[in-house]
Amino acid sequence: MNIKDIYQLYTTSSGIEINSKKVKKGSLFIALKGKNFDGNKFSHEAISNGALLAIVDNKFFSCKKTVLVENSIDFLQKLATYHREKxxxxxxxxxxxxxxxxxxxxxxxxxxxxxxxxxxxxxxxxxxxxxxxxxxxxxxxxxxxxxxxxxxxxxxxxxxxxxxxxxxxxxxxxxxxxxxxxxxxxxxxxxxxxxxxxxxxxxxxxxxxxxxxxxxxxxxxxxxxxxxxxxxxxxxxxxxxxxxxxxxxxxxxxxxxxxxxxxxxxxxxxxxxxxxxxxxxxxxxxxxxxxxxxxxYIPNNKRSQVVVKKNIKIIIDCYNANPTSMIKALTFFNDHIKGIKMVILGDMLELGVFSNYEHQKIVSFIEKSNIDVTFLIGNIFFHVNTSYRIKKFLNKKNFIEWTKKYIIPKTDYVLLKGSRELALENLVYFIS
Missing domain, CATH: 3.40.1190.10 (Mur-like, catalytic domain)
Structure with missing residues (x-):
């Protein structure tokens, strides 16, 4: 089957699926490979779950209802390009x-x-x-x-x-x-x-x-x-x-x-x-x-989202973080918010050789700010130089354990910000 034939089948299908467990009856399954998974291994499961066809790029997993392609990701992109042209x-x-x-x-x-x-x-x-x-x-x-x-x-x-x-x-x-x-x-x-x-x-x-x-x-x-x-x-x-x-x-x-x-x-x-x-x-x-x-429009996706808990206004801005967005959020929090202020910051990931330098810059900003309480969470922040004002934790678990022994200082506003991997929004439950 060529791309035209498969596209024709796609137009009458119930859609594309890349997760064999989510396959709907009449859908097309495309087996993708990543660092930690190989979708080819689940092509037979996808077919038994109702897939019309499975696209694979490993001949070992070929069978009656599969189509072998050179690279499944390339095929997915070509199929999308063909659809866009239509x-x-x-x-x-x-x-x-x-x-x-x-x-x-x-x-x-x-x-x-x-x-x-x-x-x-x-x-x-x-x-x-x-x-x-x-x-x-x-x-x-x-x-x-x-x-x-x-x-x-x-x-x-x-x-x-x-x-x-x-x-x-x-x-x-x-x-x-x-x-x-x-x-x-x-x-x-x-x-x-x-x-x-x-x-x-x-x-x-x-x-x-x-x-x-x-x-x-x-x-x-x-x-x-x-x-x-x-x-x-x-x-x-x-x-x-x-x-x-x-x-x-x-x-x-x-x-x-x-x-x-x-x-x-x-x-x-x-x-x-x-x-x-x-x-x-x-x-x-x-x-x-x-x-x-x-x-x-009310944000509810961990991006500039505000929740109120026991009269504390918590700004949840932790869908992602990089040095530019972190400084902008901290600058706003420092300059435009009146009251007792706390920040809980998580590591900024994917910075390569700039990582330590950029995290240290964040710490330098905080130490010159009027932010009252600072908690830093993550392996990178844990190893930067800080003053006594800033409390550091190697991971979120350690921070949560600390909150069970000590009382978090009284505050009016909290800013939560860090990379997605840290999922800092879960810490809302420990702020009171």
Missing amino acids: LNRIPIIAITGSNGKTTTKEILICILSKKYKKVHYTKDNLNNHIGIPLTILSMSIDTQISVIEIGASHEKEIENMCSIINPDYGYITNFGKAHLKGFKNMKGVIRGKLELYDFLKKKKKVVFVNGDDPIQLSNSIGMNRYIFSEKKEINPNINIKYLWKKSNLKSILYVDNITISSSLVGNYNLYNIASSIAIGNYFKIPFNDLKKAVEE
Whole structure:
């Protein structure tokens, strides 16, 4: 069977599955291999669970209902590319960047849904070389518009994903110190993110630009661009003003002197909100609907989420962490929050040779701040130099054991932030 034949089978199937235990009757199973697993071993189980066909890349697991391919991941990406070509009339907005991709995507979905009944988008964290083709393959023929998130940990990754997505529009949230192990340095980060611009420029597509970001502004010259900015002198397509003052854990923007208030915490989220407003404005979402969508959005995904426990306001911002997002969150917490403040921070991962240096910089910031109580959790933070003000723990278990013996100091506000692997949100139960 060639790609055309398998695609034809896919169009009448119940979808694609890569987990044999989740196979639905009539689905196609694609056996993927990773460092710690080999999906080929479960191809027979997938078929017995109702799969029409299993795609394998190990001939040892071939049988009557399998198709042998050279590489299953390559096949998945080719199938997604073929599907996108068939549905090329559907506009796709691609979003990438070091921080704020998911938050921007989620606000944008709320805005677009005010106009479009069928908005397709990246679910969960399916934004890598496997998640993106699965997301594309989940796009139905009646989709009116799609928002695809692109994550990347090294150069050429965004370029490769764009060849699958074939986006009509694109936005880069920012350029920060994320995945430095793969990108090597900040120049690598910038080159990697700008691969989205390269693709859109070649295809003469539209790029949404934060005019307050000099990297975005200078690298989008000559492109078909739609600019939002606070600076009227650059003649933006939409002028947005930000309230940078203390705002009681609210993010506030002004568009044409109309106030838009968001439940998202932190001035670092203002650009995420602004970009979504700008894109919604480009797609002619009625402004009252746009405002309503932003104000209705309540984060509940461990990104700038606020919970209140016994009068303590806890900011849960621990879906992920890198040096740029960590400093922005700490700066906001230090400068814009009044009261007794505590931070519980976890290691920032995937920083390679920059790891110790960047963690030490975080500690230096805290020691000069007006933050009252600091707890650091993780092997990297545990081995940096700190003063007596900061309490360090090798892991989360040790921190929890400590809370059973000692009373956590009284506080008004807590910031929880760390890389996803540490799952710091579980510590909410131990804060009181």
